[in-house]
Amino acid sequence: MPTKLSRRNFIKLCAGGAAAISLSGYLAPFMKEAVAAGAPPVIWIQGGSCSGCSVSLLNSVHPDIEKVLLEVISLRFHQTVMAAAGSLATEEGLFATVAENKGNFILVVEGAVPVGADGSYCIIGEKNGQHLKFVDAVKEIGSQAMAILSVGTCSSFGGIPATPPNPTDCKPVSEIVKNVPIINIPGCPPHPDWIVGTIAHVLLYGDLPELDVFGRPTMFFGDIIHDNCQRRQYFDNAIFAKNFGDPGCLLELGCKGPIAHCDSTYRLWNNGVNTCIKAGAPCIACTEPEFPGWPIYDRIPEMPIAPGITATVDQIGGVLGAATAVGIAGHLAGNVLTGRIGPKKQAEKEGDN
Numbered sequence: 001m002p003t004k005l006s007r008r009n010f011i012k013l014c015a016g017g018a019a020a021i022s023l024s025g026y027l028a029p030f031m032k033e034a035v036a037a038g039a040p041p042v043i044w045i046q047g048g049s050c051s052g053c054s055v056s057l058l059n060s061v062h063p064d065i066e067k068v069l070l071e072v073i074s075l076r077f078h079q080t081v082m083a084a085a086g087s088l089a090t091e092e093g094l095f096a097t098v099a100e101n102k103g104n105f106i107l108v109v110e111g112a113v114p115v116g117a118d119g120s121y122c123i124i125g126e127k128n129g130q131h132l133k134f135v136d137a138v139k140e141i142g143s144q145a146m147a148i149l150s151v152g153t154c155s156s157f158g159g160i161p162a163t164p165p166n167p168t169d170c171k172p173v174s175e176i177v178k179n180v181p182i183i184n185i186p187g188c189p190p191h192p193d194w195i196v197g198t199i200a201h202v203l204l205y206g207d208l209p210e211l212d213v214f215g216r217p218t219m220f221f222g223d224i225i226h227d228n229c230q231r232r233q234y235f236d237n238a239i240f241a242k243n244f245g246d247p248g249c250l251l252e253l254g255c256k257g258p259i260a261h262c263d264s265t266y267r268l269w270n271n272g273v274n275t276c277i278k279a280g281a282p283c284i285a286c287t288e289p290e291f292p293g294w295p296i297y298d299r300i301p302e303m304p305i306a307p308g309i310t311a312t313v314d315q316i317g318g319v320l321g322a323a324t325a326v327g328i329a330g331h332l333a334g335n336v337l338t339g340r341i342g343p344k345k346q347a348e349k350e351g352d353n
C-alpha cells in the first residue's frame, strides 16, 4: 500500500535523475490510489497538431500505456486513443463527461487553436447537428475545467502552425481561455514524463506546480540544456563539430542548447535510451516560446529569454557557462590566444596531414 508522497519528495522525484527510467512507473501506485479514491478525470482534445504529443505519451511503456491512461491519469476522453466505445467515445460522451465533472477535471489541449475564418479551419466533430469547431470546444470545455494543460509547443505558444504566414491564424490556448489556470508543457514533442508528472501533481496536490515566466513547470523546465550537456567539455575546450557526425560541441551546427530549457540531457528519451544532442542532433530549442522562429542549423540571432528581454547566444552562454564567465566570444578569443584554435592550430593540423 503506498504511503502518501510528500510534495517535496514528489518534486525531487520528478526533477531528479531517479526518474530517468520511468516517472510513470514510480508514480503509478500513488496515482492508482488517487484515481480509485475519485481524483478528477482527464479530458484530452486535439486541434492544430500532428498528434506527435499523443504519440510521445504512448511511448510510456513502464507501466504499459493502458495502465498509464486508465490508472495513472484516468483519461476519460481522447480523440485518437480511448478505451471507451459507442456513444461514450463521441462528442456526446465528451460533453456528458464535462457536465458530470464541471470544475473538477483537467483539460489537456494538444495543438494550436486556428481562429481564422471564424474557426472553420479546424472541425473536430459534431454537436447538436452542427460542426464542432476546435476553438469553440476549447472555449466551452476549457472554461469549465479546474486547470488546462497545454501539451506541446503548438498549444503552449503557437509552435509550427502559428509560424508566419500563419494562414489559419493559429493561437496558443492562453489566448483563447482566460478564466482558468493554464500550465504550458512545451516540446516538439514533450517528453511523456513532463505530461504525466504535471497531471500527477495537479491530481495529487490539487494545485499547480511552480511555473516559470512562460508558464512551464520548473521541475521539468528549470534547467538549461547547455549546463548539463554531454558535449559540454567540448564546448569548454572550444572543440566544435564542423559536420554532422563529428565529435565536438554542436554550436557551429546551430545548437540552441544555451537558451533551451528542458531536462532531456539526463531524463533521456525513449525510456532512457538517448537524447537529441547525444544522438548528434543540435538542440533546436523546441521548448521555447519562439520555436521554430529561427534557422535550425545556423547560429541564432537574438532570442527572447524572458518576456520583453532578448539576448544573443554568446551573451547567454557567457552568463550561464561556469567555464565561460566572459562569454563564448571571450572564451573563443582566449583559445585563439593560447593557440588551441585559430590559425596556429589550423597550421598544426595541416602539418599533421
Ligand code: SF4
Pocket: 225, 226, 227, 229, 230, 231, 232, 233, 235, 248, 249, 250, 251, 255, 256, 257, 258, 277, 283
Ligand atoms: S552549445 Fe549545444 S552541443 Fe555545445 S555544449 Fe552547449 S548544449 Fe551542448
Ligand code: SF4
Pocket: 187, 188, 225, 260, 261, 262, 263, 264, 265, 276, 277, 282, 283, 284, 285, 286, 287
Ligand atoms: S534538447 Fe532541445 S531539441 Fe531536444 S527536447 Fe530539449 S529543447 Fe527540444
